[in-house]
Amino acid sequence: MPPNPALELATVSLIGQNKIAVVVGATAGIGAAIARLLAKLGCSRVYIVGRNAARGQAMVDILKKLAPLPSATHAEFIQGDVEAVKGMRATAEAIQLTVGSGALDYLVLCQHGMPSGQLEPLTTDGLCPDLAVQCISRFALAYLLTKNGALAPGATVLSIAGTGQSVDDLDVEDLSFAQRVGTAGKRSTEFFWLQSARDSTVLDAFHQELTIRYPQYRYVHMAPGLVSSEKFNYDTFPGYTKWLVWIGMKATGQTPDEFAPTPVYILAGPNATEALGSTNRYFTHKLAPVVLGKWASDKGNRQRCWNKLCEIIGETYEEA
Numbered sequence: 001m002p003p004n005p006a007l008e009l010a011t012v013s014l015i016g017q018n019k020i021a022v023v024v025g026a027t028a029g030i031g032a033a034i035a036r037l038l039a040k041l042g043c044s045r046v047y048i049v050g051r052n053a054a055r056g057q058a059m060v061d062i063l064k065k066l067a068p069l070p071s072a073t074h075a076e077f078i079q080g081d082v083e084a085v086k087g088m089r090a091t092a093e094a095i096q097l098t099v100g101s102g103a104l105d106y107l108v109l110c111q112h113g114m115p116s117g118q119l120e121p122l123t124t125d126g127l128c129p130d131l132a133v134q135c136i137s138r139f140a141l142a143y144l145l146t147k148n149g150a151l152a153p154g155a156t157v158l159s160i161a162g163t164g165q166s167v168d169d170l171d172v173e174d175l176s177f178a179q180r181v182g183t184a185g186k187r188s189t190e191f192f193w194l195q196s197a198r199d200s201t202v203l204d205a206f207h208q209e210l211t212i213r214y215p216q217y218r219y220v221h222m223a224p225g226l227v228s229s230e231k232f233n234y235d236t237f238p239g240y241t242k243w244l245v246w247i248g249m250k251a252t253g254q255t256p257d258e259f260a261p262t263p264v265y266i267l268a269g270p271n272a273t274e275a276l277g278s279t280n281r282y283f284t285h286k287l288a289p290v291v292l293g294k295w296a297s298d299k300g301n302r303q304r305c306w307n308k309l310c311e312i313i314g315e316t317y318e319e320a
């Protein structure tokens with residue numbers, strides 16, 4: 001049976017352990033709640049990343065107040081917009097400059113929000129913004145911070161987004177789906193679900209490659225279920241999806257602070273790796289293991305995806 005994260009964390013203290021966390025997308029929503037819980041547990045340094053400086057600074061003040069001892073937690077805001085490749089790379093550099101090398105224990109990736117159900121307006125790199133922030137920026141930050149030596153020994157990189165879905169005929173040359181949808185700019189329910197499945201497929205594919213290429217670190221990808229983040233807005237869901245989500249939220253939804261113990265358990269829970277299965281990397285919001293979808297299970301697909309993602313962020317790729 002999956003562990004009860006809140007119960008397991010009740011006896012956990014990170015005070016004095018010199019743990020360093022970076023939570024990207026932590027000025028609101030799930031990321032903010034994860035940062036709050038890490039501060040409450042006495043995580044030595046909690047860095048939060050996002051675009052909105054006012055919300056970021058307000059969060060820093062909250063984190064300082066939540067620390068169990070005044071000196072237990074250093075909190076800081078790092079401003080970064082990861083929609084464009086230039087911003088992804090600048091944010092990775094800013095994180096490494098601030099945190100130092102070989103020091104980052106927990107990298108948590110929560111940036112963005114729901115798929116939009118539309119393709120445009122494209123980013124300055126010519127990508128669908130949903131793909132750019134939800135998938136490409138997570139790859140860029142996880143990969144660059146790994147490759148450039150920012151991670152501490154045994155570090156965990158945890159990404160919060162849907163997992164286990166598959167677009168079986170995904171073409172890495174058309175990740176934004178510009179060719180597939182043709183009628184660029186039109187918002188539709190079908191496109192919303194396709195984007196959602198695409199994001200899961202791409203995220204799973206590169207997480208699996210990171211796991212294979214860098215076995216010294218732990219790359220975990222978990223779905224949050226439905227979480228009523230401050231910015232959650234039913235009107236952003238196209239067509240009937242709005243009503244499905246409304247019903248789902250009433251039936252199973254959690255607040256960000258109710259959900260936060262689950263991802264934080266993965267990071268800091270006592271014996272979490274053993275309890276969750278030492279080789280499991282993909283989880284539901286209830287910590288049940290998720291099996292990789294068909295597309296991401298295929299080595300050739302993953303290799304093509306990895307090469308394409310490297311190309312997009314301007315990195316030379318190496319064969320696995």
Ligand SMILES: NC(=O)c1ccc[n+]([C@@H]2O[C@H](COP(=O)([O-])OP(=O)(O)OC[C@H]3O[C@@H](n4cnc5c(N)ncnc54)[C@H](OP(=O)(O)O)[C@@H]3O)[C@@H](O)[C@H]2O)c1
Nearest residue numbers: 025026027028029030050051052082111112113226227229
């Ligand atoms: N909530 C749910 O029910 C649910 C369900 C399934 C999946 N998810 C996924 O879980 C993750 C977190 O969801 P959430 O509900 O917490 O989202 P949210 O409330 O919309 O928060 C998103 C965070 O990402 C940051 N962000 C957005 N665009 C950014 C950019 N271009 N550069 C840097 N930071 C950016 C925002 O900060 P700034 O505005 O300050 O930049 C904010 O801190 C998302 O990836 C979402 O797709 C959520």
